[in-house]
Amino acid sequence: MRGNCYIPSGCSVSGIMSESGRRQDGNAIIKSIALMHDRANGLGGGFAAYGIYPRRSDLYAFHMMFDDIVAKERCEEHFKDRFDIVLDEEIPTRPGGAYEGMTAGRYDEEGVQPITDPPILWRYFMDIPEAKTKFVSDREYVVEKVMEINSTIDGAFVASSGKNMGAFKGVGYPEDIGVFYKLGEYKAYTWTAHGRFPTNTPGWWGGAHPFCLLDWSIVHNGEISSYGINKRYLEPFGYRMELRTDTEVVAYLFDLLVRRHNLPIELAAKVLASPFWVDIDRMPDRERRIATAIRQVYGSALLNGPFSIILGHSRGMVGFNDRIKLRPMTCARKDDMLYMSSEESAIREIAPDLDEVWSPRAGTPVIGELDEGVV
Amino acid sequence: MVMTSELPPEFIVKIDYDRCRRCKRCVMNCSFGCMHFTDRVVPEHKLCVACQRCVTYCPEHAITITKNEMAYKENLNWSPETRQNLLKQAETGGILLVGMGNPRDYPILWDHLLIDACQVTNPSIDPLREPMELRTFLGRKPDRLEFVESEDGEIDIVTEIEPQVRLDVPVVFGAMSYGAVSLNVHRSLAMAAKRSGTLMNTGEGGLHRELYPYSGNVIVQVASGRFGVHSEYLNTSAMVEIKIGQGAKPGIGGHLPGEKVDEEISKTRMIPVGSDAISPAPHHDIYSIEDLSQLIYAIKEATDYKKPVSVKISAVHNVAAIASGIVRAGADVITIDGFRGGTGAAPMVIRDNVGIPIELALAAVDERLRNEGIRNNASIICAGGIRNSGDMAKAIALGADAVVTGTAALVAMGCRICQKCYTGNCAWGIATQRPELVRRLDPQVGSERLSNLLAAWSLELKEILGSLGVNSIESLRGSRERLRGVGLDSMTLELLGVKPAGVGQ
Numbered sequence: 001m002r003g004n005c006y007i008p009s010g011c012s013v014s015g016i017m018s019e020s021g022r023r024q025d026g027n028a029i030i031k032s033i034a035l036m037h038d039r040a041n042g043l044g045g046g047f048a049a050y051g052i053y054p055r056r057s058d059l060y061a062f063h064m065m066f067d068d069i070v071a072k073e074r075c076e077e078h079f080k081d082r083f084d085i086v087l088d089e090e091i092p093t094r095p096g097g098a099y100e101g102m103t104a105g106r107y108d109e110e111g112v113q114p115i116t117d118p119p120i121l122w123r124y125f126m127d128i129p130e131a132k133t134k135f136v137s138d139r140e141y142v143v144e145k146v147m148e149i150n151s152t153i154d155g156a157f158v159a160s161s162g163k164n165m166g167a168f169k170g171v172g173y174p175e176d177i178g179v180f181y182k183l184g185e186y187k188a189y190t191w192t193a194h195g196r197f198p199t200n201t202p203g204w205w206g207g208a209h210p211f212c213l214l215d216w217s218i219v220h221n222g223e224i225s226s227y228g229i230n231k232r233y234l235e236p237f238g239y240r241m242e243l244r245t246d247t248e249v250v251a252y253l254f255d256l257l258v259r260r261h262n263l264p265i266e267l268a269a270k271v272l273a274s275p276f277w278v279d280i281d282r283m284p285d286r287e288r289r290i291a292t293a294i295r296q297v298y299g300s301a302l303l304n305g306p307f308s309i310i311l312g313h314s315r316g317m318v319g320f321n322d323r324i325k326l327r328p329m330t331c332a333r334k335d336d337m338l339y340m341s342s343e344e345s346a347i348r349e350i351a352p353d354l355d356e357v358w359s360p361r362a363g364t365p366v367i368g369e370l371d372e373g374v375v
Numbered sequence: 376m377v378m379t380s381e382l383p384p385e386f387i388v389k390i391d392y393d394r395c396r397r398c399k400r401c402v403m404n405c406s407f408g409c410m411h412f413t414d415r416v417v418p419e420h421k422l423c424v425a426c427q428r429c430v431t432y433c434p435e436h437a438i439t440i441t442k443n444e445m446a447y448k449e450n451l452n453w454s455p456e457t458r459q460n461l462l463k464q465a466e467t468g469g470i471l472l473v474g475m476g477n478p479r480d481y482p483i484l485w486d487h488l489l490i491d492a493c494q495v496t497n498p499s500i501d502p503l504r505e506p507m508e509l510r511t512f513l514g515r516k517p518d519r520l521e522f523v524e525s526e527d528g529e530i531d532i533v534t535e536i537e538p539q540v541r542l543d544v545p546v547v548f549g550a551m552s553y554g555a556v557s558l559n560v561h562r563s564l565a566m567a568a569k570r571s572g573t574l575m576n577t578g579e580g581g582l583h584r585e586l587y588p589y590s591g592n593v594i595v596q597v598a599s600g601r602f603g604v605h606s607e608y609l610n611t612s613a614m615v616e617i618k619i620g621q622g623a624k625p626g627i628g629g630h631l632p633g634e635k636v637d638e639e640i641s642k643t644r645m646i647p648v649g650s651d652a653i654s655p656a657p658h659h660d661i662y663s664i665e666d667l668s669q670l671i672y673a674i675k676e677a678t679d680y681k682k683p684v685s686v687k688i689s690a691v692h693n694v695a696a697i698a699s700g701i702v703r704a705g706a707d708v709i710t711i712d713g714f715r716g717g718t719g720a721a722p723m724v725i726r727d728n729v730g731i732p733i734e735l736a737l738a739a740v741d742e743r744l745r746n747e748g749i750r751n752n753a754s755i756i757c758a759g760g761i762r763n764s765g766d767m768a769k770a771i772a773l774g775a776d777a778v779v780t781g782t783a784a785l786v787a788m789g790c791r792i793c794q795k796c797y798t799g800n801c802a803w804g805i806a807t808q809r810p811e812l813v814r815r816l817d818p819q820v821g822s823e824r825l826s827n828l829l830a831a832w833s834l835e836l837k838e839i840l841g842s843l844g845v846n847s848i849e850s851l852r853g854s855r856e857r858l859r860g861v862g863l864d865s866m867t868l869e870l871l872g873v874k875p876a877g878v879g880q
């Protein structure tokens with residue numbers, strides 16, 4: 001189904017992070033996203049988890065989806081010449097798995113909706129042969145390979161490609177997807193989740209959120225009305241928009257701005273959701289110069305349209321909204337925990353007793369960071 | 376031997392003598408000498424150019440001008456106009472001269488492009504309730520920004536950004552030289568540019584000293600004749616433009632006849648009173664891209680690297696490669712002028728047959744610069760045939776940073792597109808130096824009408840942005856995904872980078 005239809009979507013997002021790096025299993029995040037059952041429609045759900053492969057944290061963990069065995073073989077051929085595969089294995093799943101707890105689902109009376117028809121799900125822990133990275137950095141190399149696989153190997157799709165992290169996603173309600181992937185058996189310091197309400201029905205596993213590249217993961221509620229120019233802006237830098245959904249541009253923009261252009265995350269968020277000129281004009285000198293320069297230079301990277309986004313990466317989690325907050329987002333803190341969600345209820349569901357709950361202002365990023373020296 | 380013309384009149388002027396009260400206003404207003412008064416108003420049809428001055432000012436609405444619907448033996452190959460042009464050439468032996476842009480029936484691609492709008496999944500935005508940003512900066516931008524963090528954690532910017540010119544609306548006035556148009560036109564344009572936060576363009580005839588206070592809103596042009604170019608002129612500007620070509624007459628120079636060169640024009644252009652001002656076809660010091668680069672840097676030196684330098688070219692077949700060369704030669708802005716762009720005077724054969732549509736030229740240039748990774752290095756201004764805010768929005772979606780309004784601005788000041796600019800008799804006081812005609816355009820009124828036009832276009836552009844669900848012009852710029860083509864062949868669609876209507880994202 002990939003490649004010939006575009007899917008606008010509604011959705012729910014949720015994120016949990018321990019800034020002290022404490023790892024917890026996936027049951028809480030499943031419970032949180034399950035509460036927002038009705039924001040999804042069973043056509044896509046997924047999770048990103050950070051800190052899940054501590055014993056292989058120096059290897060790139062590729063989570064792969066293959067339509068068939070031929071695609072898998074072709075992709076492995078491709079890997080062999082380009083990486084040292086240290087370990088590869090099937091991603092453990094529970095076929096026919098379904099969430100058995102309570103959801104807020106209107107359709108509960110129809111019974112649970114087990115996950116069926118998965119593609120071949122395989123993970124590869126890989127190193128990069130030294131000779132390959134004489135002229136490019138490791139990360140640049142991985143990005144190139146991800147782009148290559150997604151655009152040239154039919155039926156193969158890279159779901160995630162970072163270290164010590166992974167994406168678990170598919171077609172179905174997110175809580176069922178979580179059970180299907182046995183997320184209760186993984187431990188992570190950051191979890192993000194997404195329930196999807198596409199207004200079209202592609203039923204393609206790769207099309208679910210999160211979208212990942214290296215250790216970036218994006219879960220996104222909304223639609224990016226500036227997709228056309230964001231895509232054209234990214235293309236000359238070598239990014240290929242293969243997934244026909246607007247969310248992937250967010251992942252690539254972060255990769256470009258933070259990894260390649262070296263912008264602090266906070267400024268990258270200002271690129272994607274810039275302040276308005278009326279506000280810039282009132283800023284003190286230094287801030288005004290920075291904000292003006294950002295809009296002059298990175299105007300084509302501005303994200304326009306309704307969105308709330310949670311970006312995950314190895315050292316933290318960032319939540320932010322569009323410039324006029326057309327989609328909801330609530331944040332909360334309790335001790336070392338930071339929560340972000342489309343709805344406050346989805347946070348209260350797993351942490352009823354909170355130190356602080358707030359709705360971040362439009363365009364203002366909320367940034368969670370691992371404490372110095374953790375992980 | 377002077378032959379008497381055998382040409383039939385093009386227009387018929389009908390006077391309703393029952394209504395006419397013999398006030399002679401039409402006689403005084405007609406600058407083409409068409410109206411006579413004996414015991415009543417008698418029009419000489421042959422001299423009428425349909426500028427509608429008399430019609431507008433007749434207090435009794437007693438005048439009607441119609442096309443001379445004289446019957447010719449029908450022939451689709453030999454249209455009446457073709458036959459008349461042959462007669463004219465047989466009588467004069469000269470090049471046929473015309474004013475204004477290409478009027479012929481070539482496809483207007485703007486009219487084959489449609490704009491998207493939001494429904495349900497992404498909400499449209501109400502520009503009356505939410506901010507809508509049109510602010511635009513012209514000039515070279517770096518590819519990326521670098522920042523430093525000081526010891527106390529303050530972040531500051533390291534990258535030096537080259538000079539940028541700020542526009543409050545993404546539309547600037549077209550280049551029209553003082554000489555081709557009256558000083559009152561320049562005054563109107565300068566005042567309006569200042570009021571509306573945009574730029575006027577001197578054209579190739581220098582800037583009258585009286586307008587020096589408007590320097591922040593002026594593009595000063597350097598053309599092949601170098602008229603009125605001196606160091607103070609270059610520095611009395613927001614931006615300097617090197618004019619290589621003009622859409623209406625690519626590859627052709629210009630000629631201001633000596634009778635138009637009065638005292639003031641002579642001073643402004645720095646040529647003797649009464650002498651012809653001839654702009655050669657090429658710049659005599661530019662025979663290659665290296666030469667152009669030298670001139671760009673000579674101007675940057677002369678302006679202390681404080682002004683963006685623009686290069687204006689006409690839209691010709693190889694425009695994308697030329698534009699890329701120009702950006703690499705150091706231009707900060709590139710202005711592309713399409714074949715419908717206006718002119719004060721051009722040989723008809725050139726105006727009607729040379730150049731390519733701006734829509735295709737713009738699409739090709741924007742795409743080329745992106746593919747080469749140098750789109751950030753220069754702003755693109757799209758000129759030649761922008762008629763309204765819809766065209767403007769489509770041009771921006773195809774990739775323009777800003778558009779030019781030349782003809783539309785003249786119309787706002789009274790022009791009726793009669794195409795007789797080269798005669799010097801413009802009844803609306805625009806393309807003339809005759810003092811009694813120049814007086815007809817009051818710069819206060821002219822500038823107000825121009826500002827109104829820009830205000831109207833900005834409001835309309837904001838409505839379009841709102842319906843697209845974006846609140847900033849940079850989200851429309853180059854976003855061809857928001858355009859669809861109707862009635863275009865697949866090659867044209869591909870060149871425009873636009874999908875056919877009916878195809879989703």
Ligand code: SF4
Binds near residue numbers: 434
């Ligand atoms: S302006 Fe009208 S009313 Fe006056 S003389 Fe001419 S036609 Fe008659």
Ligand code: SF4
Binds near residue numbers: 792794795796805
């Ligand atoms: S400027 Fe004057 S002469 Fe030229 S077309 Fe307009 S009205 Fe006619």
